Every structure is written in C-alpha cells, then in structure tokens.
Amino acid sequence: NPVRVLICGGGNAAHVMAGLAATRQGVEVRVLTIFADEADKWTEAMKLRGFNVIIKGHRGQPDIDLQANPFTVSKYPEEVVPGCDLVVFAVPAYGHAQYLNAMKPFLKPGSLLVALPGSSGFEFEVNDVLKDVAKSISVMTFDTLPWAARLKEYGHSVEVLGIKKVIHGALHGNCETVFPHDRNAVETLQYLVGEVPVLDVSGHILGITLLSPNAYVHPTMMYAEWANWDGQPVSRAPLLYHGVTDSSIKEMTQVHEEVEGLAKRIMELRPNVDLSKVKGLFPYILEIYEDHILDKSNLKTAFLSNTAYEGLRFPMVATEDGKLSPDFNNRYLSEDIPYGLVVIRGIAEIVGVDTPHIDKVLLWSQEKLGKEFLIDGHIAGKHVPESRSPQAYGMTTLDEILWM
Ligand code: NAD
Structure with missing residues (x-):
C-alpha cells in the first residue's frame, strides 16, 4: 500500500513539499489548500504544464530540475483528508487552526500531523482544536523550514534556493500502527524530503516550542x-543579519539565555522531560548553517558571514516622501510575537521563571503591534486569546503544558 501524504497550504513551502514527495515511489500525494482560488489555479497550471521543483545549484553546480508525478490538489477536505497517514502543515502559523478545523471530521485515527515548521505552541493548538480526536493522532513539529524557497510559477514550478543541513523536531504520540512496515514515521518523512536536511527528531515536543528561533530572534x-x-524615515532598509552589532548580539544572547534557563528549570522540575535540544544560540546557528558560515569565530561573525543571509534587509513600508519606515506589522512581529515570544513568556510564567529581557522586547513589540499580551507582569492582556500561549487555552500547570 502506498503511504498517503496530505500537504496543507498553497505557498512556497507547500509547493516544495508536495513536489518532492511526488517524486518518490510508493507515495500518494494530495494537497489541501483552502485559501481563495489556489486549488483551482494550482490544478489548472499542473494539468497544462506538469510540476517541477528546481534545486538551485551552488558554487557553480548546475540546477537540478525534478519532475513530480501527478497529484491531486483540492480545497475540499472531504476529498483529500480521508485515509491519509501523514499530514504536513506547510503554511504560516496563522493558518494552522483553519486547516485543523477543516480536517477534523476526516482524520484517520493513528495518523500523524507534521508541522514544517511548527512555530511555538503548535501542539497546544492541535489539542485545543481537535479535542478528543487529538488523543488518537500523533504530532511532530520542527523548528524551521528545511528550505529557503520561492515560487516561480504558481502551481507549476518552485525554486529551492538553499537547503539547511539539519532541522530539529520532536514527536508526541505513538503512530506505529500507521507506519508498520520498513520505515517508521521519521524515516518516512526523511524519505519524502530527501537526504538533506537531516531530520533530527528527539526529546519532548515542548523542546521545539522553546527552540523555534523566530520567536526570539526576529522580535x-x-x-x-x-x-x-528617531521616527525619521530612512532612504534605505538596513541590513538584517548582516547588520548585527555588538549591542544587537547582546540583546539576542540575553533573551536566548532566558529561554535556555526556562528549559533547564523545566528539566529540573520534571527530570524525565528531555528539552536538551534547547542549547546555546551560537552552536545552534553553527549546526544549521555550517556550510554557509565563513567565519565561525563567534556569534556575531557567524551572522555577519552567513552567505544564506545575503541581501536580507529589515521589512519596511514606503512613506509619502518616497522614503522608508520600519514595517511593524510584518510577520517578524505579527506572527513571531503571538506564535512565538508570547508562548514562551506564558510558559515561563507558569513555571515561575523571571524573564526581564523577554519582557522588555515583548512590551515594546506589542506596543508596535497595537496589542496587549503582557500586562502588569502577566500574560493576561486582552489579546491573549489571539496567541498560542498556554493562557490562551486556559492552561495553568506545567503538567498541562507537558500534556501529561
Ligand atoms: P507563504 O508566504 O508562501 O504562504 C502563503 C500561503 O499561505 C498562501 O499561498 C496561502 O496558501 C496561505 N495563506 C495566506 N493567507 C491566508 C489566509 N488568510 N488564510 C489561510 N491561508 C492563507 O509561506 P511559505 O514561504 O510557504 O512559508 C511557510 C512557513 O515557513 C512560514 O511560517 C514561513 O515563515 C516559514 N519559512 C519560509 C521560508 C521560505 O523560504 N519560504 C524560509 C524559512 C521559514
């Protein structure tokens, strides 16, 4: 029997995941995209011209053009969800709940939901939306997307600009009944994405909620x-990672140390919970981008010399006088606060760990977003329900957070 794989989403990541999976033998690929008319557009384009994933060559290597076998794309969950063994979420975090709600009546018991990437609190949202159904499914979540990817022609071709060396994940649940043959769940997913990145799946699923780097790096x-x-528009967007300074590196390190401290405290309180994936920011960046970092002396040089970050600048909006102002509604705040830093801060509050640096960044960020999450030292602001913090789901104890 083929493994039946459902990819959720209709953007860059969904195109790559669907295309790669559909080049493998013994795999039936389906895509669910519920947004606008994406399913029709994708189906039409694929019917006319087929579907290709182009892996861009590096250092003078030629591009690799992979042709996918035909697959089904639909906007109707009842057409594509039933019978699927593995469901991959390849959409931004704000789309997760819509897909979970849409597929809930059709999920096969024992199936595996994979978030690629998850963003903090994915597992809380699964539990909240699926309720009793969540007990019969497994959840695997990853810290980041395996690829830097860009659509070339909608529904027909997508370019993979870079591939990470390793990505980190964790699995909750027991999905052996669905993967009883030669490949277990992780091996099946590895087979679908190919040899790289290596999918390093271990530890407690909360480890990925804490590890997800966008949560603290972007804000x-x-x-x-x-x-x-000073509020004055600028003529050019500043460089992002290639513009780091001693001061921004210090801020990032302080915030990251609080996340590490939180993971350590949880492991002290619950010695059987493995959050050891949450390690220093410098070794983490080195591991993921090993081949791209030219100067590995320290965290600052690792950012400044990372070729994967070339050309990336801060998100900006145009002003009336033709200049630029920072875009505070960009996903670096609008997603990475509610599906990132607020989640981590909410966990810290329940565990009883102080996070003065996280609080400073969060208070500034929420003000820029016009939202209230942290108020008087608590995750109790009026926009908490829009976040994936434990408080948004009424969780008050560490055991609830750990799904114990
Ligand atoms: P994307 O911007 O391509 O996603 C857009 C898709 O999201 C749309 O095509 C649609 O299917 C869906 N969508 C948009 N608005 C929606 C709405 N209102 N309701 C429901 N669905 C809606 O995203 P991507 O590039 O595929 O990235 C997926 C995730 O991976 C994101 O979290 C992103 O931050 C992360 N990521 C992407 C890259 C990359 O190179 N593309 C790299 C690292 C991480």
Missing part, C-alpha cells in the same frame, strides 16, 4: 534596530 532584532529610532 529581538526588530527591538535592537528600532527601539531607539
């Missing part, structure tokens, strides 16, 4: 760049 970079901004 802290925004804070470090713009908290003391």
Whole structure:
C-alpha cells in the first residue's frame, strides 16, 4: 500500500513539499489548500504544464530540475483528508487552526500531523482544536523550514534556493500502527524530503516550542534596530543579519539565555522531560548553517558571514516622501510575537521563571503591534486569546503544558 501524504497550504513551502514527495515511489500525494482560488489555479497550471521543483545549484553546480508525478490538489477536505497517514502543515502559523478545523471530521485515527515548521505552541493548538480526536493522532513539529524557497510559477514550478543541513523536531504520540512496515514515521518523512536536511527528531515536543528561533530572534532584532529610532524615515532598509552589532548580539544572547534557563528549570522540575535540544544560540546557528558560515569565530561573525543571509534587509513600508519606515506589522512581529515570544513568556510564567529581557522586547513589540499580551507582569492582556500561549487555552500547570 502506498503511504498517503496530505500537504496543507498553497505557498512556497507547500509547493516544495508536495513536489518532492511526488517524486518518490510508493507515495500518494494530495494537497489541501483552502485559501481563495489556489486549488483551482494550482490544478489548472499542473494539468497544462506538469510540476517541477528546481534545486538551485551552488558554487557553480548546475540546477537540478525534478519532475513530480501527478497529484491531486483540492480545497475540499472531504476529498483529500480521508485515509491519509501523514499530514504536513506547510503554511504560516496563522493558518494552522483553519486547516485543523477543516480536517477534523476526516482524520484517520493513528495518523500523524507534521508541522514544517511548527512555530511555538503548535501542539497546544492541535489539542485545543481537535479535542478528543487529538488523543488518537500523533504530532511532530520542527523548528524551521528545511528550505529557503520561492515560487516561480504558481502551481507549476518552485525554486529551492538553499537547503539547511539539519532541522530539529520532536514527536508526541505513538503512530506505529500507521507506519508498520520498513520505515517508521521519521524515516518516512526523511524519505519524502530527501537526504538533506537531516531530520533530527528527539526529546519532548515542548523542546521545539522553546527552540523555534523566530520567536526570539526576529522580535529581538526588530527591538535592537528600532527601539531607539528617531521616527525619521530612512532612504534605505538596513541590513538584517548582516547588520548585527555588538549591542544587537547582546540583546539576542540575553533573551536566548532566558529561554535556555526556562528549559533547564523545566528539566529540573520534571527530570524525565528531555528539552536538551534547547542549547546555546551560537552552536545552534553553527549546526544549521555550517556550510554557509565563513567565519565561525563567534556569534556575531557567524551572522555577519552567513552567505544564506545575503541581501536580507529589515521589512519596511514606503512613506509619502518616497522614503522608508520600519514595517511593524510584518510577520517578524505579527506572527513571531503571538506564535512565538508570547508562548514562551506564558510558559515561563507558569513555571515561575523571571524573564526581564523577554519582557522588555515583548512590551515594546506589542506596543508596535497595537496589542496587549503582557500586562502588569502577566500574560493576561486582552489579546491573549489571539496567541498560542498556554493562557490562551486556559492552561495553568506545567503538567498541562507537558500534556501529561
Ligand atoms: P507563504 O508566504 O508562501 O504562504 C502563503 C500561503 O499561505 C498562501 O499561498 C496561502 O496558501 C496561505 N495563506 C495566506 N493567507 C491566508 C489566509 N488568510 N488564510 C489561510 N491561508 C492563507 O509561506 P511559505 O514561504 O510557504 O512559508 C511557510 C512557513 O515557513 C512560514 O511560517 C514561513 O515563515 C516559514 N519559512 C519560509 C521560508 C521560505 O523560504 N519560504 C524560509 C524559512 C521559514
């Protein structure tokens, strides 16, 4: 029997995941995209011209053009969800709940939901939306997307600009009944994405909620760049990672140390819970981008010399006088706060760990977003229900957070 794989989403990541999976033998690929008319557009384009994933060559290597076998794309969950063994979420975090709600009546008991990437609190949202159904399914979540990817022609071709060396994940649940043959769940997913990145799956699923780097790197970079901004529009967007300074590196390190401290405290309280994936930011960045970092002396040089970050600048909006102002509604705050830093801060509150640096970045970020999550030292602001913090789901104890 083929493994039946459902890919959720209709953007860059969904195109790559579906295309790669559909080049493998013994795999039936389906895509669910519920947004606008994407399913029709994709189906039409694929019918006319087929579907290709183009892996861009590096250092003079030629591109590799992979042709996918035909697959079904639908906007109707009842057409594509029934019978699927593995469901991959390849959409931004704000789309997860819509897909979970849409597929809930059709999920096969024992099936595996994979979030690629998850963003903090994915497992809380699964539990909240699926309720009793959640007990019969497994959840695997990853810290980041395996690829830097860009659509070339909608529904027909997508380019993979870079591939990470390793990505980190964790699995909750027991899905052996669905993967009883020669490949277990992780091996099946590895087979679908190919040899790289290596899918390093271990530890407690909360480890990925804490590890997800966008949660603290993006808001802290925004804070470090713009908290003391004089409000005057600028003529050019500042460089993002290639513009780090001693001060922004210090801010990032302080925030990250609080996340590490939180993971350590939880492991002290619950010695059987493995959150050892949450390690220092420098070794983490080195591991993921090993081949791209030219100067591995320290965290700052690792950012400044990472070729994968070339050309990336802060998100900006145009002003009337033809200049640029920082875009505070960009996903670096609008997603990485509610599906990132607020989640981590909410966990810290329940565990009883102080996070003064996270609080500083969060208070500034929420003000820029016009939202209230942290208020008087608690995750109790009026926009908490829009976040994936434990408080949004009424969780008050560490055991609830750990799904114990
Ligand atoms: P994307 O921007 O391509 O996603 C857009 C898709 O999301 C749309 O095509 C649609 O299917 C869906 N969508 C948009 N608005 C929606 C709405 N209102 N309701 C429901 N669905 C809606 O995203 P991506 O590039 O595929 O990235 C997926 C995730 O991976 C994101 O979290 C992103 O931050 C992360 N990521 C992407 C890259 C990359 O290179 N593309 C790299 C690292 C991480």
